[in-house]
Amino acid sequence: MRRAAPDGRWSWLDARLVPAAATVWAVTLAAARVSPVVLAGVALGAGAAAARVLGSARPRWPRAGRHPEWRRPAAVALVLTALAVTCALGAVRGQLQRESAVHPVAAAGGTVVAELVLRSDPRPLPTAGPGRAIADADLTRLDQGGRSTGLGGDPVLLFVPADGWVGLLPGQQLRVRAEVAAPREPGDVVAVLTVQGPPELLGDAGSVQELAGAVRSALADSAQRVLPAPAAGLLPGLVVGDTSEMDPGLEDEFRAAGLSHLTAVSGANVAIVLTLLLWPLRRRLVDRRWQAVAGALGVLGFVVLARPSASVVRAAAMAGVTLLALASGRPRAAVPALCAAVVVLLLGRPGFATDPGFALSVAATAAIVLLSPGWARGLRRRGVPALLADALAVSAAAGAATAPLVAGLSGQVSLVSLPANLLAAPAVAPATVLGLLAALLAPLVPGVGDLLTWCAGWPVRWLVLVAERAAAVPDGTARWPAGTLGAATLTVVLVAVVWALVRWPRLRPLSLAALVGVLALGWPVRQVTRGWPVPDTVVVACDVGQGDALVLPTGPGSGVLVDAGPDPGLVDACLTRLGIDALPLVLLSHLDADHVTGLAAALDGRTVGEVATGALSPSDERVPALDEVLRDAGVERVTLLPGDHRQVGTATFEVLAPDPGRATAAADPNDLSMVVRATQRGVRVLLTGDLGADSERRVLASGADLRADVLKVPHHGSGDVDPDFLAATGAAVALISVAADNTYGHPAPTLLAELARDGMRVLRTDQGGDLAVAGSAGDWGVAERGRGTAPRAAPGAATPPAPGPPASPTATARSTPQAPWPRAPGSPTRSPDRRPWPARGRAWPAGRWGSRRSRPGPSEVRGTMPGWLRPRWNRRPGCGSCWVRRSCCGPARSPPSGQPPEPATRTPRSTRWPRSGSRWARWPTRWRPRCSVGTGWSWSPGCTRPPAPWSTRWPPTRRTRTRR
Template identity: 60%
Template sequence: MTERWSWLDLRLVPPAATVWVLTLLAPQLPVGLLLTLAVVATLGAAGLLLAGGPGRAGTLRGVAVRGVVIGCLAAVTVTGAAAAVRAQARAASPLLTLADRGSVVEVVMELTDDPRPVAGAGPARVLVNGTVSQAAGRTVADDPVLLFGTAEEWAGLLPGQAVRTHVLVRPAEPTDDVVAVLSARSPPDPVGGPGLVQDAAGSLRAGLADSAARTLPDRPAGLLPGLVVGDTSAMDPALVEEFRVAGLAHLTAVSGANVAIVVALVLWPLRARAVDRRWQALAAGLAIAGFVVLARPGASVLRAAAMGAVAVLALASGRARAAVPALAATVLVLLLLAPGLATDVGFALSVSATAAIVLLAPGWSRALRRHRAPRPLADAVAVSAAAGVVTAPLIAGLSGLVSLVSLPANLLAAPAVPPATALGVLAALVSPAAPWLADGLTWLAGWPVRWLVVVAERAAAVPDGATGWPAGTRGAVLLAVVLTGVVWALRRWPRLRPLALAALVGVVLVGWPLRQLSRGWPLPDTIVVACDVGQGDALVLPTGPGEAVLVDAGPDPALIDGCLRRLGVQRLPLVVLSHLDADHVGGLAGALAGRDVGEVATGTLAPDDERVSQLDRAVADAGARHVVPLPGDRRTVGSADLEVLAPDPAEAVAGAEPNDLSLVVRATQRGVRVLLTGDLGAEAEARLVAAGLDLGADVFKVPHHGSADADPGFLAASGAAVALISVGADNSYGHPTRRLLDWLADAGMRTHRTDRDGDVAVVGRAGEWGVAVRGPDAVLRATAAAEPLAPGTPGAPRPGAGAPRTRRRPVAAWPRGNSGTSGSDLPAPGRGGRGGAAARAGGLRRARGGPRAPPRQ
């Protein structure tokens, strides 16, 4: 029998797609319309059943078409009715009234998932999913909620555990699958245990994490629990970013591969002993159920478990498995039971990848084998390529990136995943009874996990390994059209395949290296760039392909836009404005326009500052959020760690000098520390030194464009090797002053300034970094510091300066707020919308009309 797609195998796909689309739309539709759709669909299905339906009666195709149409109508009936019931129940929930009032009440809540770390200021915070059974003394119908609490109080709780606590109740978004968002106002008081099963699962998860921490180096130790049970809480944030760029992030989202490995581990000894098929099915079913409890029932886990259950039923009955109907049935059932999965990105990626492997991979593998490729290699290439092609549009739409190293990285990683997962599962199972045995198994698992770390590091380090692409729905649709056209053309005209292969080889072997040899700007491994924007500040911290953190925006929109374009920056997850003087924010419109922007951070602003409302409007127009970090707050954005050092909010009083309220941030990239100081004056600098703050850095952004209003002790306290001065040529203020330059030289710093050097880039990593400049004439030049600075030479880092930390501390993201407020329980958003803030940001500059007071010299 030849292997061909059977049209009948797709008969459950349209009903599943109908359920998915209607589930997505349901929260935005009135209850009356949902009920009307359900009634009309029911009548339509009944009419088709009675009338015989479309198609020619008696033909197989006619029967199949009628079945598909009836299935779609039935899907509309069930989905519409279920959505209407949920909407009615939500509207009747007492939590909605409490949320509208912003009430603080006592609730009894049962956790439905492990607490997860989320963005938040100050102490580490967690997000907790659960259901509320009592609120303010009233019984509630187990309404689903989302709770934010401190990690110290909530992180140790387990799913199934019931607690009593006081919470602030706030409304959820209409499209959310929860009724309300809660903020804990008191520690949880346990009123019910998690149950033996969840308690045991929590013990096994903790045992695996503890064993990994005892046995393995930091990076593999954090990765192993993520690979085995999806616990990524201990993963190095930089490694998370490397996995994303390399196209390996799916490995830490527990899915079908994990379930398949666990089932294979259970069935292997049973099949070796020729155990009856029904006993094999029972063992496989128990293994799937146990693994779901261990890994927690997330979107991809549920999808994989449901697929596995269908396979187990087929095994027990002895009938052949049909993967496409199984996948479609899985999607249909899961969306009806858990509508929130309709908006879950992981679920969409998981379903897409599985469909690609089922529909495309077999044919691609056969084509490769016809060209004499060994079957294992053909299967591996086909599976990776099919999954990569189908999921690429979704990933591009979400991240604005297309990974060019994903396929080879996945091929190299594939052999390491099964042994690491199997050994990790065994280590978790034995950890409570025999920690020594768990450590031995973890040590063995550590070797394939180390390989995965190496693959991710090397793939992420490939220059241009991920290229920028339009983000959002437009980008996803565009890439889907391109890839569909390419695949269709190669299938339709086989003679194009050798030409396409030759073109691909040419790009890889010739075009890519030539681009690297001829590239000028940006340089690989750029740590920070001081943009030449005239008399103002604008610094860029590249954090990933097409992505950067911007610190200040200079005085002119065109100049900062040009600098960002030269660096290939399309996305700004974070913009930091040290203060609101025109030479730091006047160019904000040029930075925001046409780019995806996440958050805009400022220090605590003076209450009488009339520019705050203008900034808020500009930020809102860009689809971003205004956040106000406090001293001690930390944030990781891609490859950069940022720590806020000043100012103290108490200093933001009416009439305070704006320069002295500059946001002071230390950024660390690949072990090199950059101290960003805004326009601090001598008094504020002296206060920071007197407070005993750690001001250590390798690169020092000189405050206030080189003004003499500086504290020599502050300059020396950084211990930096390189000083960057952002200053305009022939400016009327005399910046940088001779006295300031002498102080920098006395502190042992090499000085680079934008008025003479143009854009200035610090490149490299800890122990082997230097400086290069792109002169005002747009010619790239190496400077005296472009060679690695050897310890012990003048202006070189001290031994150990900028060395990477052995273990990263948990990073708290900055709070949302505005107008000097701070603190929020909402998680930090992803990337916001595009630009459109030109008029608003331009208004900032016009409202200022220049510096508030003559600059201090």
């Protein structure tokens, strides 16, 4: 496909594989939800249609300037073939999964003894509680009820404890005792196994995996010895994608700054590896085939080292296509390579179709290839330095292409991403190269590895500084509707804005003036009138997803935190928005993951008094992990019993439950939830943890005073509730901390009906975001900050929830102050809402089909597109081939091939071109910058001396065609 630039220059874009790649992706997404019989029928129909289209096509030699008539049927046949192959493979996979012996066992549930082989490293899950991890595995044998079944490596998902699992390598054979369950959604895995203990090792991982594990461990250990805490966890993630030691707070800052792609190993890392390998070989003029072999071995080793995640495999596949082109001497085009990689990977690993990292990687690569060159040329024409223009174009193109996906996944748009990426770009390559060298040398020479790690630490520190400063910019991120609708909406907005600016250039100054006005006037006004936190706040229910985190501000910069939610970043962001720098008291209702996982982030960087819990079960294995977190923060844990009181600033806390006599080894942790009544400025708030109906009846029977104005609804709105307990509170407002689209069905319809019957107004974090109760006795109300960006999935799902980025501080509180609602019987309840063809006269370049007379001359072609993308008739090899080296890179000057041009111009009157179809034109040794200064090209670093000043004989043979 030919595309024209505004300045009249043109280039070629090979987009023949784009429809096929899009077809494969779309069909793969739908195949998991379609019957194998239907897929097989579609495959047969598409295959027959493709054969008919090709059979009916009658190619004829085209006239000059036109495509062959059979190219359009061939493109249609290619799409139909892609559809047929994808449907056929989907039908086979679906039938094999349905016939798997694991399905009836998973449907029945129960405990099994399984033998399996790990496919990935066990990865800690910060959102699933301390001490838990997730891993992928292939199931080889299943024993249940004395019956043993051999399997062919069915893929399963493992939820395991961190102890005894973290550190295991892919390829290790294990035997475990686990609870088996069916996956919640159709996909690649046939079952979900939940393991409670360490595995029994049956075999090792192999020498290659052990070597890769040793290299990864050596880099992590070296970073911990040499670098400070934030940089020590970031360097392994930057180099090999190992983020196990990365600070969760730093991860949130990278996400808010739009730099999270740096810790996801992808194309940039593979490009650096190839550069390190191929650069010395190219300088020594090694044959292209050996260059391709060395590059392939290096990419394969890096994939094993960095682990085959979706983005790594995509980058490796593109590198493989490029290396194959290098070995065969064929043109290397990025768009066909990207499409071929997408097709091959989706056919081999259908799970990549729903992987966010794969989608982001493909979108960013396509944008960099298609958009950034034109944008960079436009910036250079306007006087921007070349290096800065390239950096701006690449960052802007990648950011624009991935912004809709990021908005759909996280519900936010980073407004500081472009400047943050520009500031971070100079440090990425040095940190990655030095870190990779340190990883390779640390196992062999630890001293040299530590030195390289120390050197790599300086650019890593710069990345940490950029992320911290960018994330701290007020209004640096903007909330956006999450999901498919939000992504599609942002895509339409971006396309419309770009089209309007291109279509009507006069809008550009107006747009720039509007942007400057917003930054100069709107942003300062926004900081003054943001409306959050609300004055005289009594309590805030933070939007942290499927978990609890409540804050009671008790003074300037001070507050009490009740539970810490399931996500460290969201809890820390909520405290930051409220301006809480000191926590004199932290109350933990119980130790479930959705109440304590964010504790470390909440304590980090804040002055903390004491952390209090209720009576805990003596067999609770999570107590040591909690104590370790508190020791790291320099805080002691205390136990509060019923009747204890605490006075913190303007708030009073009274403990009502649990009874320490019920804290036995067999007690349910939810039944031991601490119940506290907090009173501030006369407004009473009842905090209930995750109480169930039985424990609520016991608390009610104990005679405790449960009267309150605001009720924190127990257990995120579970249907396991005692109606008498709710009625005894007499609350006017019920706060429910719950995640959107959670898999538990919270809040339950029965609970909502009970609350409505009691005349309570229900407010939910999944609908209103952060909820603030403000005012004083007799004059108080509720303010909703607006929907945040808390994760939607609930812990414990078949696919674990990804930690959501911190909620944006851009939303203005929607305050609805009002007096307490009347409690008259029968009073009404109030529920909250929710291809351009060439111009006439310009001949189409002939290529293999057209007339030679239709080819453009050298003056039309020169400088219009990169050499590796030029058609075969226009490509000129670089200084790597011997006969060119004699002409422009050798010690002697080349003889002139025509009259020298006039002194006023550098363009020769004639240039000798290779004969069409000659080996020199079709099989260059390598593609390097061109050597002839006389034709306006640049000097190649591969030349041993500057080229001839006017012209070169190219190639040194008389079998050439002179073009004038």
